[in-house]
Amino acid sequence: MQKSAPLQVPPETVMDTEHINQIGNSLADLSARTDALRGYL
Numbered sequence: 001m002q003k004s005a006p007l008q009v010p011p012e013t014v015m016d017t018e019h020i021n022q023i024g025n026s027l028a029d030l031s032a033r034t035d036a037l038r039g040y041l
Helices: 011-038
Strands: none
Touching: none
């Protein structure tokens, strides 16, 4: 059985993944804040 080479991920792909995670976290935070604000209305 042949071993496959390690997965080569371009650096820009890693940045894209980190950016997507940051956006997702921001959206989750905004959703939570929206829900909290709805309680005041």
